[in-house]
Amino acid sequence: MPAMDYALVADLYDLYASATIDVPFFTHVCQGHQRILELTSGTGRLSIPLIEAGIKLTCLDSSAEMLAVLKKKLLTRQLSAVAVYEMDLCQLELPLLYDLIFIPFNSFAEITASQQQQQALNRIYAHLASSGSFICTLHNPTIRRQSIDGLRHPRGKFDIPGADQTLVLSSQESYDESSGLVNGTQFYEIYDSSDHLVTQREVDIHFSLMERSCFESLAVRAGFQINALYGDYAQSPFNPTSSPFMIWELTKA
Numbered sequence: 298m299p300a301m302d303y304a305l306v307a308d309l310y311d312l313y314a315s316a317t318i319d320v321p322f323f324t325h326v327c328q329g330h331q332r333i334l335e336l337t338s339g340t341g342r343l344s345i346p347l348i349e350a351g352i353k354l355t356c357l358d359s360s361a362e363m364l365a366v367l368k369k370k371l372l373t374r375q376l377s378a379v380a381v382y383e384m385d386l387c388q389l390e391l392p393l394l395y396d397l398i399f400i401p402f403n404s405f406a407e408i409t410a411s412q413q414q415q416q417a418l419n420r421i422y423a424h425l426a427s428s429g430s431f432i433c434t435l436h437n438p439t440i441r442r443q444s445i446d447g448l449r450h451p452r453g454k455f456d457i458p459g460a461d462q463t464l465v466l467s468s469q470e471s472y473d474e475s476s477g478l479v480n481g482t483q484f485y486e487i488y489d490s491s492d493h494l495v496t497q498r499e500v501d502i503h504f505s506l507m508e509r510s511c512f513e514s515l516a517v518r519a520g521f522q523i524n525a526l527y528g529d530y531a532q533s534p535f536n537p538t539s540s541p542f543m544i545w546e547l548t549k550a
């Protein structure tokens with residue numbers, strides 16, 4: 298089950314996904330590494346500031362539409378020499394090994410089947426140099442579940458540059474305890490300057506809320522050793538009852 302059809306939202310994604318919370322963390326962890334692979338780069342929310350900071354990044358994503366936005370940004374900034382791969386990370390097959398591989402923005406959760414999650418970790422392990430690190434960011438399921446109540450909630454209003462239109466985003470999420478999956482819908486409504494609805498889209502979403510023990514056992518089975526588990530981007534130690542994230546730093550065992 299794909300997490301979401303990004304082809305339906307690639308043109309709007311940058312309007313509402315503009316977080317910078319993880320940029321200083323990834324800028325810091327990339328220091329000193331020569332070969333760096335960002336998996337699930339999307340439109341480059343994180344990739345662009347890293348590349349502009351002089352970090353040698355290779356970008357990979359499975360969505361042609363999200364990558365088209367990234368490539369346009371790279372072109373505009375005269376950065377089109379950056380390597381960009383369109384590939385499902387569960388089938389990762391690249392000619393190089395990397396010193397650092399990372400998955401930002403909790404996107405590993407978009408792989409919802411445990412067999413696929415295991416395959417993804419196995420493929421990442423196979424692409425890591427012997428002294429390399431893999432950083433995987435996930436939500437802390439205990440905290441993330443608290444914001445899921447089955448109801449539709451507003452997520453924000455965003456001006457669409459150059460169009461005199463506004464995107465109104467809302468979403469509904471439900472948690473299925475038996476599968477550990479969150480299922481829901483994102484509602485995209487575009488209004489003109491007179492507040493008339495111009496167009497709307499409804500996009501199904503599915504993602505997993507992986508428990509700490511579950512991710513750890515998959516990672517160890519892939520051959521990884523747990524080097525650190527942070528609870529936020531300030532690298533505070535993970536606290537199961539209060540940390541917003543699980544930020545895993547894995548190395549080859």
Ligand SMILES: C[S@@+](CC[C@H](N)C(=O)[O-])C[C@H]1O[C@@H](n2cnc3c(N)ncnc32)[C@H](O)[C@@H]1O
Pocket residue numbers: 300303314336337338339340341342343357358359360363384385386387401402404407408
């Ligand atoms: C929430 S977006 C995050 C994009 C970007 N990293 C950011 O921080 O804005 C998730 C991205 O993961 C990509 N993705 C999901 N599953 C994937 C997979 N199995 N292989 C490669 N990319 C995947 C999607 O295409 C999408 O671009």
